[in-house]
Amino acid sequence: MKKFYQFYLIFCIFTLLEIIAAIIYIRMSIKEVKGKGILVYPALIYASVGYFLGNFFTFTSLSFAVIAQNYNALIFYFYLSCNIILSSFCYAPFSYRSYLYLTFLMPQILEVLFVFYNFNLYARKILFLRNRKIGSDIRLKKILNVSKV
Numbered sequence: 673m674k675k676f677y678q679f680y681l682i683f684c685i686f687t688l689l690e691i692i693a694a695i696i697y698i699r700m701s702i703k704e705v706k707g708k709g710i711l712v713y714p715a716l717i718y719a720s721v722g723y724f725l726g727n728f729f730t731f732t733s734l735s736f737a738v739i740a741q742n743y744n745a746l747i748f749y750f751y752l753s754c755n756i757i758l759s760s761f762c763y764a765p766f767s768y769r770s771y772l773y774l775t776f777l778m779p780q781i782l783e784v785l786f787v788f789y790n791f792n793l794y795a796r797k798i799l800f801l802r803n804r805k806i807g808s809d810i811r812l813k814k815i816l817n818v819s820k821v
Contacts, residue, residue: 693776
């Protein structure tokens with residue numbers, strides 16, 4: 673169980689690093705935009721709110737998947753993480769100082785790789801519980817088929 677807590681702690685640290693790097697980048701971008709004389713830049717605001725909301729949903733879904741052993745939340749985590757990474761790669765060529773843009777994108781990629789690398793640690797029990805439910809139904813069907821003959 674100690675390894676499980678280490679995995680979850682490292683996952684939380686990755687998420688915290690993503691948030692801190694995103695906040696620093698967004699503050700720098702807002703200062704740059706205000707320096708040009710634009711008071712409100714809607715694309716920057718929408719992109720940053722969308723990133724934080726997506727990051728919150730990925731953290732919540734993986735936490736729920738690991739703690740409650742929910743298979744659907746695990747699939748939701750991978751779907752949202754890949755969606756955030758791909759949309760961030762699409763925004764990267766148009767971003768302000770794209771090398772800084774990658775500072776909060778790289779921890780996201782490392783987080784997904786870390787979660788996928790430690791997949792056996794938490795997903796084995798989730799899949800076992802899911803298959804156990806299906807397996808009991810198969811046994812029941814076999815019993816019913818035997819009684820018909």
